[in-house]
Amino acid sequence: MTSIADVLHGFPILSVVIFLPLVGALVVAFAPARWARLLGLATALLAWVASLVLAAGFQASAPGFQFVEQASWIPVFGIQYKLGVDGLSLALVVLTTTLTWISILASFRPIQARIKEYMVTFLILEVGMTGVFLALDTFLFYVFWEVVLVPMYLIIGIWGGSNRIYATIKFVLYTLVGSLLMLVAILATAFAYQAAHGGSWTGAFDFEVLRAYASTAGFGDTLQLLGFAALFLAFAIKVPMFPFHTWLPDAHVEAPTAGSVILAGVLLKLGGYGLIRFAIALYPDAAVTYAPLIIVLSLIAIIYGALVALVQPDLKKLVAYSSVSHMGFVTLGAFVFQAQALSGAILQMINHGLITGALFLLVGVIYERTHDRSIARMGGLAALTPTYAAIFGFFIFASAGLPGLSGFVGEFLTLVGTFAVNPWAAAVAAFVMILGAAYLLWMFQRIAFGEPSAFLLGIRDHLSDISAVEVLTLAPLGAMVVAFGFFPGLLLDLIRQPVADTLASVANAHAIAIDPAIVAIGIGIVVAVVVIRFLSLRPAAASTSVVPAEGAG
C-alpha cells in the first residue's frame, strides 16, 4: 500500500500550498465580481485541502524538515528558494489555511464594498503567511514576511472602521521598523557565515546550514547580541510583546472581522514562530543572554495585558489586550528553554489562534447587527440571542484556560516548564488565571447577562440570533478547541521533534558577558524616555477610562 507520503514524493506540495491562493487571486481578479466570493472561498478551501494532504503525508517521528524543495534563486549570494516543513510549521500552516477559509466565509456578509479586491488581497495574504512558515531560506523568509504586510495594511485600511488609517499606518510602520532591522540582521548573519567560509556565499542564507553552524562554531558575540536584538525586536513587535504592543489594539479595533481573525490568529504567530525558529536557533548564546530580560517582559505582558484588558470599554480592544496577555505565555515558554514550556508555548500559539480567532468572529457577529462594540451598550444578549451567547460563553471559557479545552493545555505546560526553571516566574504568570477570568467573565456578564439593554431593545428587529453560516465559521474552531483540549497529543507529537531541535541549539549555549555600563545606559535611556513622556503630558490628557461599576471579587 502506498502511503500519502509516497505519493507526494517529489511533488512540490509546499509550493502548491503556498501559491495556490496566488493562482486563485489571479482568477478572482479576472473573473466577474459576482463570482469573487465563491471563487475566493473555493481557493481557500483548496489550499486548506492541500495543507491537509500535506499533513496526512507528514511523518511526525522523522527528524528534520520534510518535503524540502530547493532551487537556486539568486545564485550570486547563494540565496535559494528553499521550503521545508516540520511539525511546528505544519501546525501553523494548517492553522493558517483553516483560519483563512473561515475568515473568507465570515466576510461574505460584512464585506459588501469592493469584494473582488478584498478576496484578492486576502488570498495574497495567505500566500505570505504560509510562505513565512515554510521558508527555509532566511532571505526568502524575509520576503514572505513583508508580503504579509501589504495585504493586511490594505485590509485594515480599506475595509476597516472609522479610524482605520491611523491604525493601519501605525501597524505598518511599527512592523516595518522591526522587520527592516531584521533584514539587517539576516544580511549580517549571512555575511558572517560567508566570511567564515572563505568568501563563499553557498549556504549563507540556508537556515539549516546556518543553524548547524550556529550550534557548532557559532557566530561572534557582537553579531549575536545585535542580530538577536534586531530579530527579537521584529518578532516582539509582531507577537506583540510589552512594550511594543500598542499597535495591536488599534489595528484590531479598526480591522474588519476577518482581518482581526487573521491578525490574531496568524499574524501574531509569525512573531512567535520567528522567535522559536530563527532567533533562538541562529543566536543561541544571545538568546540565553537576553532570556532573563525577555522573561521579565513576558511576565509584564501577561499581567499588564490582563490588567489593561480589564478596563477596556470596547469588545475588540479587550480581546486585543487579552492577546497581549496570552501571547506573553508564548514568549515566556520559548525563553525558559525547557521542553514542556516550549511545547506549551507552541500549543499556546495554536490555541490562541483558534480561540481568539473565534472571539473576534463572535465580536464581528454582534457588530454586524448592532454596529457597535462598546461593552457598556450591550447587556442581556443571553436573553435576546441565546445561541450566540452560549457560543460566546464557550469561547470565553476556552480563552480563560478552562481545562478540557485547548487553551488550558498550552498554558499549563508553559507554566509547568517555567516552574521547573523558575518557580517565581511561573507564580507570577499563573496569577493571570485570576485576571483572565476576571476580565473575560466581567465582560461576558456585562454583555450577556442581566436584562436586555435599552440600546439592544431599540434595535431588536435587527438583532437576530447567530446565523447558520456564522455557526459554520465557528464550528470548526470550537471542534478543534475541544479536540486539542482532550487530545493535545495530536499537536504534541507533531512538535516533539522541533522542540527537541530548538532546545538542542541552545543546549551548549553560554551567556555572553555584557558590559554593565551598556546595560546601565540602556536602562537609563528607557527611563529617560518614559520620564520625558511623563513630563510632557498635559494635565488635560486625563484618563477617559471607564471606572468599573463593580469588579472582581
Add this chain to the structure above:
Amino acid sequence: MADQLDTYLTLSGLLFAIGTFGFLARRNAISMLMSIELMLNAVNLAIVAFGAFIPALKDRGAVIALLVLAVAAAEATVGLSIVIAIYRNRKTPLVDEYDAMRR
C-alpha cells in the same frame, strides 16, 4: 610676482569669491547670471595660469580654457532663454520673487 603661479591663483580665487558674492547677494536674475560668468572666468584664469606654469600642462591649459569658454557660452544661452521665458510669466527679473514653490 607676475612670474609666480600663486599670484594668478589668488587672483582667480578673489574673482571667484566676488562672483560667489554676487550670486548670493543679487536679486536680479541677470545679475546672478553675470556673477556666474565671473566665476567661470575665474576658473579660466586659473586654467590658463596652470597652462603657463605647469610643464605637463603646458599647451593644454589654453585648449581647456577655450573649451570652457564654449561651455560658458552654451550655459549663457540656456540661462538667458530661461530668464526670458520666466520673465514672460512673472513680469519681474527678481529671482527672490520666484517663490511660488517652497517647503
Add this chain to the structure above:
Amino acid sequence: MTWSDVVTMAPFAAGVALAMAVLVVDIVRPGARNPVLAVALGGLAVITVLTVVTGQAAATAFGGAYVVDGLTTFLDLVFIGIVAFTIVFAPDYLEPRGLPLAEFTIVLLFAMTGAMLISAAGDLLVLFIALELMVLPGYLLAGYHKSDGYSTEGAIKYFLLGSFSSAIFLFGLAFVWGLTGTTSISGIAQTLTGIASGSAALSPGLALGLAFMTTGVAFKIAAVPFHYWTPDAYQGSPTPVTGYLSVGPKVGAFALILRLFVGALYPLRSDWVQVVIVLALLTMSLGNLVALTQTNVKRMLAYSSIAHTGYMLVGLAAYGAGRQEGLEGLLYYGAAYSAMNLGAFAVIAALQRRAGVTSNLETFAGLGRREPWLGVLMTLFLLSLTGIPPTAGFFAKAYVILAAVQASQAGNAALGVLAVVAVLNAAAAAFYYLRVVVYMYMREPQGEQSPLTHGRLMWGGLAAATALTILFGIAPGTLLDIVIQAARAIGSPGAA
C-alpha cells in the same frame, strides 16, 4: 580620430545622430507625433543594439578619453531605458497642454548623449563637458512648459543653482589638473596612488580641488546640504520631465561619481569615504523627514528622490570602506530606482492627461476605484520605493545594506550605524509612500470624473516598467550578473 575611434563611440554618435534625425523629421512633418515617436524609439532600439555590440569587449578611443567597459555598457543601457520610458510617457502629458513632442525628444536625446558620454569618459575634460551636455538640456526640459509659471520657476532655480555648482565643480577640477598635471583619469589615479602610498603629501590645493569637486557632484546627485534645487525643480517641471530628472541626471551624476571618485580618486578613499558617510546620513534623513510633510506628490517624490540618493550613497560609502558589493548595490539601485520611479511618475503623468489636474494628494483620492489599474500600478511602484519585497526597490535596498553591513563587520563601525539609520529611514519613508495608497484606496474621490483613456503606448510603457520593477525584485539574477560585471570593470577594492 580614427575609424576604430568612431566605431568605439558608435552609441554616442548614434545618439547625436538620432537627435538630428528627429529634428529633421520635425522639420519635414512639423507637429506630427507618430513619426517622431517612431524614429526616436526605433533609433533608441538601434542604439541599444550598438551599445550591446560595442560593449562586448572593453576598448578605448581618443587616446583614452573615451572608455568602453562593462560599466559603460550597463549605464548606457540604463540611460537608454530612462529616455525611452520618458518618451513613451511624455505624449499623454504634453499633448493636452499643446507642447510639441519633437523638441522635447530632441533635447532629451541630447541629454542622453551627455549621460552616455559621462559613463564613457576617460578624461576629466570630457567628463565635464559631458556633464554639461547632460544637465543643460535638463534645465531646458524643466522649463519646457514655458507658459507655466511653475515650470519656468523650477527651471530658473535649477539653472542658476546648477550653473553655480558647475562653476564650483570646474574650479575644483582646475586645481586637480594643476596639481596632477593631467586630465586623464588614469593619470590622475596614478599620481594619487603615489600620494596615498605616502611618497608625496596631499597638498592643500589638491584638497581644495577635491572639496570643490565633491561639492559640485554632491549638488548634481542632490545630496544634502546641496539638494535645495530638487524639490522646486521637480515640482515645477512637467511631470514626464520630473520623472526623467529624478532618474536620468541622478544616475548620470552617479556615473560621474563612479568615474571620478571610484576611477580617479580611489586611492584617497579613506579621506572621502568619511565625507560620503556624513552626506549619506544627512541625505537619507532629511529627504525622508521632509517628505513626510509634503502634500504634493511630485514634491514628495522629489524629497523621496533625495532620500534614495542617500541610500545609493550608502553603497558608495561601503565601497569606499572596501566592499565591492557597495558598488554593485549602487548600480543595482540605480537601475531599480529608475524603473520604479519612472513608473510612479508615469502614473502621475497619466492622471494629468486631463489638463488642470494637479499632483496634489487629493488628486489620488479614490483612484483605486476610478482607475483600478493605475491604482494597482501606483501601489506597486510605491511599495517598491518603500522597499517591500518582492519588488525591485527591496532587493536594491537590501543590496546596499548588505554592503554596509559587510563593511561594518570588516571594522568600519560607522557603516553599521549607516545601515541601521538607512533601515529606520526606510521605515519612516513607508509613511509617506503609503499615504498615497491611503488616498487611492481609503478616501472617497471628490466628485465623479469620467475615466481617462490612454493609448497603447502608455500602457505598454507602464507594463514594461511594472515588469522591470517586479523582475528586478523576484529574479534579480540576470541584472545581478550584469551589475557585477559592470562593477568589476572599475576594479575591485582589493585590487586597488
Add this chain to the structure above:
Amino acid sequence: MRAWLYLLAAAVAIGIVTTPAIVVFVFGGQSFDDSLLAAFATLLLVSALAVVTMRDIIRCGLAMIVCFIALAGIYVQLGAPLVAAAQAIVYVGAISVLVLFAIMLTQTKAGPSQLVFQTQAGWAGLAAVVLAVIIGVAVSGTDWPAAAARIHVATDDLARLLFSDYVLPFEVVSVLLLAAVIGGVFLAKRDAPAGDGETR
C-alpha cells in the same frame, strides 16, 4: 557739467587702476610685468566688484565687459594670446551683448529703484570672504610644480592639440552648443498663449 563728472570719474578710475601698478613698480623690484599685472588685476577686481554691487544693471553689464577685457589682458601676459582673443570675441562680443539684450528685454520701469541686494547680503559677503581666505590659504600652502620659465604657446600647436588630443571634447562642445541653441530657441520664442499655470 555732466561731461566733466564723467571725466572726473574716469580719472579716478584710472587712478585706482594705476596706483597699485605704480606702487608695485616702485616698491616691488621695478618689474614692468609686475606692475602691468597689478594694473590688470586691479582693473579686474574693481570692475568685478562693480558688477556685483552696482545698482543699475546696465552699468553692471558694462562693468562686466571691462572686467573681461582686463582678464584678456592677463591672458596675454600669461602667454595665451589665443585665449585672450577668444575671450574678447566670445565674452566681450557675444555673451556680453547677449546679456545686454536680456537686460533690455527684462527691464521693468521699477527695476533700478528696487533693492539690489538680498536680505542675506551680509551673510553672502561673509561667505565670500571666507571662501577667498580658504582659497588663499590653500593656494599659499601648496607647493606648485612650477616651471622654470613661462612657456609661450604657439597658436598652431594649439590647433594641432585641439584636433588630436582634444578632438572628442571639441566635438562634444559643438553638440552642446547645438543642444543649447535648439532648446534656447524653443524656450525664448514667443508662442501663441496656450495652456495655463496648472502644472504643479
Add this chain to the structure above:
Amino acid sequence: MSYDLLVPLIVALPLAGFVITAAIGKRLGRQAHWIPVGAVVISWLVAMVVVAAALTNAEPFGEAGFGVTLWQWIPAHGAAGSPDFIISAGFFVDHLSAVLLIVVTTIGMLVHVYSIGYMGHDPGYWRFFAYLNLFMVSMLILVLADSWLVLFVAWELVGLCSYLLIGFWYRKNSAALASKKAFIVNRVGDVGFALGIMAIFANTHTLNIRDSLGVLSSQTLVAFPVPVAIVALLVFAGAVGKSAQFPLHVWLPDAMEGPTPVSALIHAATMVNAGVYMVARANPLFAAAPEVMTFVAAIGIFTAILAASIAMTQTDIKRVLAYSTLSQLGYMFASLGVGAFSAAIFHLMTHGFFKGLLFLGSGSVIHAVHEEQDMRKMGGLAKKIPHTYWTMLIGAIAISGIPPLAGFFSKDEILGEAFKTGFYWVWAIGIVVAVMTAFYMFRLIGLTFWGESRVDKAVEPKIHESPRVMTVPLWLLAIPSLVLGAILSWPGPPLGPLFGQSGQTGLLAGWLEPVFKGAQEALGRSEAEFQLLGIDGGLLLISIAVAVAGLLVAWRLFGVDLGPIRGKAEPERVRALTARVPGLYRASVNKWWFDDLNHVLFVVIGGWVANGSAWFDRNIVDGIVNGIGSVTRRAGTDLARIQTGRVQNYALGIALGLLVMAGSYLVIVAR
C-alpha cells in the same frame, strides 16, 4: 461486565445525558428531564456496584484500589535533560473515592429527581438538567481522578458548572454577579492549586496522585526543589477556594442566587466538599508537613466560628444555610488539620446528606411561599407543609449534633479527635461553634415553621406542600440524616463483617483506614480504644450539653412548637440582646465586612491599578510610540522650513556647505 468499563461508565452516563440534552433538550420541552435523570439513576446504580466491590476489597480492587487508564492525555516529552510530562486520563477507585461516590451519586440523583418538580415551570428546564448532568460528570471525575491534572480539570469544571448554575437565572443581575464572583474567587485558590501541582511535578516528576504522594511522603534525604510545606500550602490554597474557607469564603453565600437544588447539590453536598476530599486525598503530603496541618486546622476552625457568627443573624433562609455550610466545612478542615482524616470524611458524608436535605427543604419552603426567601416573612409553616417541616426538623437536629442523629456522631468525632491530639484550642472553639450551630438552626426552624405566620397576605392562602417528586427525595435524604451517623460509626458486628471489616473502629474509619494509614503513622497517631466511660464519654457529654444549650436559647428567643414543648417567640428580648452587643451584632449582620473589604481591595484598588495600567498604556507606552511619530513629523516640518523658495537662500546654503566641505578637507590634509 468488567470494571474497566463500569468505572468509566459512571462518568460516561451523565456525560451522554449532558450531550444529548444540550443538543436536543430544547425540543423536548417538559420532557427534557427523562434522559438526564435516567442517566444519573443508572449511573448511581453502577456506582453502587462499584462502591460495593471497592469497599469489600473485591477483585480487582483489593485494598489499594483499582485504576483505569483511558488514554494518554498530554504526552509532553522532555528534552535536554528535562523529564517527560506525560499525563494519562484515567480513573482510580479506592475506599476514599468509593465513599465519596456514595455521597455524590446518591445526593446527585435525589437532587435531579427533586429538580423535576422544583424547576418544573422554568423556561430553561432542559438547560438546567444539562448543566446538572455536566456537574455530575465533573464531580465524578473529580472524585475518580488518578492524576493531579485530571483532578484539576474536574476541579475547574465543577467551578464552571457552579458558575453556570449560580448564574442560571442570568437575567437577574445579582445572579450574574454572584456566578462571576464564585468563579473568580475560586480561581484565586486554583492558582495556588495549579502551582502546587507544578511543584509536585517539579519534585516528583510525575503527576499520578499515588506515585507522587508516595515520593513526597517517602521522607527521602534528597532535598526537593520545592519544600514539601510549600507544596502542601499551595495545594491547600486550592481547597480553601473550592471549599470556601476563610479568606476565600465570600463567594459561597452569594452563590445562593442559584436555584435551590443547585445550592443543595453543589454548594452544600458535593462540590464544596471537594477541598476536603482533596486534602484528605493528599494526606501523605500534609502528614509530611505538620506545620501546614496546624495551619489547616486554624483556617478551618476560624472559618467555622466566623461563619457561625454570621449565620446567627442572617434573615435569608438560604444564606443561613450557606453560612452554616461554611461553618461545617470549617469543622472538616479543622478535623483534617488535627489529623483526623476519617472524621473529616465522616462529617463530609453526614453533612452532605443533612445539609442537602436542609437546602432541598428550604427550597420547598421557598416554593411554598412563592419564591420568598426572607424568614421574616415566614413563620407558622409547620402545619401547611408538613413533609417539608418534618424533614427539615430532622436535618436541623442532625446538624445541631443531637444524638442519635447523624451530625452528632461525626461532629463529636471531630471534636474528640481534636481534644485527644492536643489541639485544645480547636476543640474549645469547636464547642463554641456547636452552641452557635444549634442556636442558628433552631432560630431558622423557629422563624420559619413555628409561631405566627408573617407571610404576605396575598400568598398566604396559596401556600401548599410541594409535589411528591420533591417530598420523596426529602424523605430519602432524611433517612440517612437520621441513621447514617450511627451506622457509619458502628464499631463492630453486624455491619462490620458485612462490609469486610472486623476492627474496633467504626465502619467508615475501617473503610478509610488503608487510605490514611501511612499519614497516621507519619504523624504518630495511634487508633485508641473508644472509652465511653473515659475521656470520650466526657467529651461526648460536653458536646451534647452545648448543643442542647444552643437549642434551648434558640427556643427561648424564637419560640418552639414541638408538641408538648411550646414557647412563644420573644422578639423584644432578641432586640434587647442585640442592643447589648451592638458591635458584634453589626459585624455579624454585615458579615464582618468581608464583602466591603473585598470591594475596597479588588474593585477600588484593583480598579485603580487596572485603570492606571490602561492610562499608562495609552499615555506612556503608546504615547512614546506616537511621540516618536510626532517628533519625526515635527522634525520634517522644521527641516522643510529651510526650503524657502528663494534661490539665493539655496545658494547660500550650498556655499556654506562648500565652505564646510573645503574646510574639512583642509583639516583632513592638515592632520
